[in-house]
Amino acid sequence: MAGSARTNGRRTWRRQLHWFYDIAWFYDIAWFYGIAWLYDIAVVNTPRRHVMSPDVTDGKDRIMEFRDRKALVTGGATGIGFATARLLAREGAEVVIAGRSEEAGAKAAAALGEYGGRARFLQADLRDPESVRRLVEEASDMDVLVNNAGAFPFAPTAEQGLDAFQQLFETNVRGPFFLTAALAQKMAARGGGSIVNVTTIAAQRGIPGTAAYGSTKAAVESLTRTWAVEFGGLGVRVNAVAPGHTRTQNVSSMIGEESFERIGAEVPLGRLAAPEEIAEAILFLASSRASYVTGTVLTVDGGAVALT
Numbered sequence: 001m002a003g004s005a006r007t008n009g010r011r012t013w014r015r016q017l018h019w020f021y022d023i024a025w026f027y028d029i030a031w032f033y034g035i036a037w038l039y040d041i042a043v044v045n046t047p048r049r050h051v052m053s054p055d056v057t058d059g060k061d062r063i064m065e066f067r068d069r070k071a072l073v074t075g076g077a078t079g080i081g082f083a084t085a086r087l088l089a090r091e092g093a094e095v096v097i098a099g100r101s102e103e104a105g106a107k108a109a110a111a112l113g114e115y116g117g118r119a120r121f122l123q124a125d126l127r128d129p130e131s132v133r134r135l136v137e138e139a140s141d142m143d144v145l146v147n148n149a150g151a152f153p154f155a156p157t158a159e160q161g162l163d164a165f166q167q168l169f170e171t172n173v174r175g176p177f178f179l180t181a182a183l184a185q186k187m188a189a190r191g192g193g194s195i196v197n198v199t200t201i202a203a204q205r206g207i208p209g210t211a212a213y214g215s216t217k218a219a220v221e222s223l224t225r226t227w228a229v230e231f232g233g234l235g236v237r238v239n240a241v242a243p244g245h246t247r248t249q250n251v252s253s254m255i256g257e258e259s260f261e262r263i264g265a266e267v268p269l270g271r272l273a274a275p276e277e278i279a280e281a282i283l284f285l286a287s288s289r290a291s292y293v294t295g296t297v298l299t300v301d302g303g304a305v306a307l308t
């Protein structure tokens with residue numbers, strides 16, 4: 001039976017509404033896929049070096065951001081220093097590594113040579129002011145300085161020996177102090193540069209046995225802020241990286257491999273750091289990606305400080 005004019009009118013109106021819903025649904029889907037496609041292009045397929053784990057920073061994703069730059073890494077023959085020198089060389093930098101051991105230095109420089117042969121070793125002892133002066137002369141045209149070399153003879157305060165105390169302050173504070181004082185001026189004269197100091201979470205936490213060591217690195221964190229202010233107007237940025245427990249040969253054998261792994265298991269990320277993970281943070285601060293960052297301490301510790 002035919003409906004009234006009023007009922008037919010309502011049906012026609014509903015049919016039209018149905019068309020509207022069909023079209024709106026289609027647009028919803030189109031929007032969804034459009035946004036997902038844009039997200040895929042903009043985020044998923046964009047190389048994100050800074051979030052990659054160190055084992056995937058191979059030749060494919062290097063972007064040569066240190067091409068035409070010269071970098072000095074103290075203590076660059078081993079551990080965190082070597083990992084940093086390797087990443088810098090891979091990114092196109094001409095790298096100078098400094099340290100006391102000629103043998104370790106020559107071996108490391110040869111290994112770095114595989115990234116274009118622009119690496120050399122300079123023998124230098126940071127405890128010796130004359131040696132620091134020579135290093136400044138021989139590496140006078142650096143764009144990047146990584147103050148990484150460090151001594152870490154740990155001891156409870158009551159058992160701290162005077163010699164080890166002096167070794168700590170001469171290597172970790174006095175040497176880098178006068179090296180930086182000279183090289184920052186030279187960087188400024190060449191138009192600017194970037195300095196990264198390597199400190200430790202022991203400068204921020206109370207860790208038994210690290211009183212003298214931690215205080216040398218706390219001094220370096222203080223210097224980082226003062227230098228950032230003193231040298232900022234000269235175009236020289238100064239920052240620090242504070243590593244947590246990092247699996248380097250010398251520290252592992254000093255603490256004992258098993259005990260060190262146990263310490264690593266207790267931090268929120270549940271493991272020790274690889275030297276390359278610290279090096280990535282150093283590279284970021286040294287690079288122009290951190291062009292507005294100065295006077296800061298970047299803690300790279302798997303969450304250890306956050307836990308306390």
Ligand SMILES: NC(=O)c1ccc[n+]([C@@H]2O[C@H](COP(=O)([O-])OP(=O)(O)OC[C@H]3O[C@@H](n4cnc5c(N)ncnc54)[C@H](OP(=O)(O)O)[C@@H]3O)[C@@H](O)[C@H]2O)c1
Nearest residue numbers: 075078079080099100101125126149150200245246248250
């Ligand atoms: N591994 C960790 O868990 C950890 C944690 C926090 C902070 N850090 C810091 O990270 C930095 C690197 O340590 P690492 O773990 O990589 O240990 P590492 O392999 O022993 O590195 C220390 C480097 O410093 C050099 N060095 C020591 N005394 C020197 C001196 N008087 N003059 C010149 N160079 C000297 C050593 O080379 P030569 O012996 O040939 O001179 C060595 O290459 C240190 O500053 C350390 O305090 C390490």
